Amino acid sequence: MENKYDIIIIGTGTAGRTLAGRAKSSGLKFAIIDSREYGGTCPLRGCDPKKVLAGVSEATDLNNRLIGKGAGTEKPLLVYWPSLIEFKRTFTEGYPREAEKMFADMGIDMYRGRAHFENENTVLVGKDKLKGKYIFLATGSKPRKLSISGEEYMTTSEEFMEIEKFPGKIIFVGGGYISLEFAHIARRVGSEVLILHRSEKLLGGFDFDLVNMLVKASEAAGIRILTNRPVVAVEKGNNGFLVSAEYKTEKQSEIQTFNADMVVNGAGRIPDFEDLRLENAGVEAGKKGIIVDKQMRTSNPRVYAGGDCTAEGMQLTPVATLQGEVAAANILDGSGAEADYTGIPSAVFTIPVLASVGISEAKENSKYRVIFRDRSKWNTTRRAGLEFAASKVIIDETKDRIAGAHILGPNAEEAINIFAMAMRLGLRASDIRKMVFTYPTVCSDIRYML
Structure with missing residues (x-):
């Protein structure tokens, strides 16, 4: 069956929903397609449920x-995984x-299945053309x-957030934000983590x-971290899994083995477009x-793209929203x-949180001033019972502008937004110093980070 539309959206995640939100007011005929549950990665199997796990x-x-400092228990608590998973599902199951x-109320026709291009303006979904x-590609x-x-034999990050029985010994493969965040969660459940x-x-x-500094905080929490260990194989045994990793030094190379009850692929995520048959539509x-330009157009002027499937911008929900808004406009x-x-x-929701915006290196350019503060002994850090906290702010002194800011410590994910706002709106570093923040808060520390 062939149907004609003004706009076809492939993907119901953040970028796709952003463009779809204009359907009712535009008066145009929209279609939207997804091969999985409607909603996309962030609310169902990504940042939102992950933050629920990290929050508990x-x-x-x-x-x-804070035990011994007024906390209400005398012995350490552990996360109770079964009830945490049930709590997490209250955020995801009805979404x-x-x-x-929402799509139905906006008059959007919905399709389910893996879509691919037949030609430059035609998409096939099952028996539908x-x-x-x-x-708009938002896959x-x-x-x-x-x-x-x-x-x-490896567990993906998506599967990790659905496991019913938590394993006693976990190996995370990869040292990106997925591994670090889930490693900190697993450690608070009581697992042995590598x-x-x-x-x-x-x-x-x-x-x-x-x-x-975050690595030191992770190790102090009992998370074992081994670098320069590319994993080369995973074997399944009677009592779990055997992971083989190659360890190279200047003089020799050896294969080291590690045992675990679960092995998690934390090596990151890649754009999902390999079966779209982009070549049929002339999309590069x-x-x-x-590949998209700043207006989110692909090499085919009929086709736009946004979100994690594109080569532009970081794989972040706010970026997908921004790109969806640009494409809609x-x-x-x-x-x-x-x-x-x-x-x-962006932020890594470990304990403590690491948050970042802008450049991280001054690139030996004299116009930049780098201000590093070890905040481990600051009141906001001690009050949270943390031992590791710091900040680094990079200022372009020729323009008095924030070029980069990095915060490790309590509420870093909130405080970084002040620096992000200053950068996006073109505020001067001296403007931030004039701010009067609520006290005592991490934001009130910002004046002393500069």
Whole structure:
């Protein structure tokens, strides 16, 4: 069956929903497609449920950090996983139905299945053929494959958030934010945790000095971290799994083995577009994703793209929202809007949290001033019972502008927004120093980070 539409959206995640939100007011005919539950990664199997797990872990750990300092228990608490998973599901189970109702109320036709291009303006979904004046690709991302022997025995980050019985011993493969965040959760559940990372530095893209301090905080929490250990194989045995990793030194190379009850693929996520048959539509893509310009147009002027499937911007929910808004403005209004990625912050929800915005290195340029503060003894850190906290702010002195900011410590994910706002709105560093914040808070510490 062939149906014609003004706009076809492939993907019901953040970017797709953002464009779909204009359907009712536009008066145009929309279709939306998804092969999984409606809603996308963030609310169902990504940042939102992950933050629920991390929040309870943080609350439990906060109690334990303050034992002997007035906390209401005398012995350490552990996260009770069964009830935490049930709590998490109260956020996720009803969301697909709510999303479908929202699309129906807006008059959007819904399709389910894996879509692919037949030609430059036609998409096939099962037995349905959809022709669109414009097509918006918002297919998101999926767990990265490691292409190693025994990979089928590994648990993905999506599956990790659904396990019923928590394992006693877990190995996380990869040293990115997925492994670090879930490792901190697992440790507060009571598991023995090991992270195996292929290179020397964890959390690529984050500030080196603050990452090193976070590694110390992780190890102090009982998380074992081994770098320069690329995993080469996973074997299944009678009593769990055997993980083999190659360890190289200047003089020799050896295979080291580790036992675990569960092995989690925490090696990150990649754009999900490989079966779209982009070549049929003349849409170009590279290793980092679908290639788009600042207006979110692909190489096919009929096709736009946004969110994690694109090669532009960080894989973050706010970025997907921004790109969906830009695509909507250009498809519906022809406004010529362009995506501006200035001052977009990110955070790793470990204990403590690491948050970042802008550059992390001054690149030996004399116009930059780097201000590092060890905040371990500051009142806001001690009050939270934490031992590790710091900040690094990079200022372009020729313009008195914030070029980068990095915070490790309590409420870092909130405080970083002040620096992000300053960067995005072009505020001067001296403007921030004039701010009067509520006290005593982490934001009131900002004046002393500068």
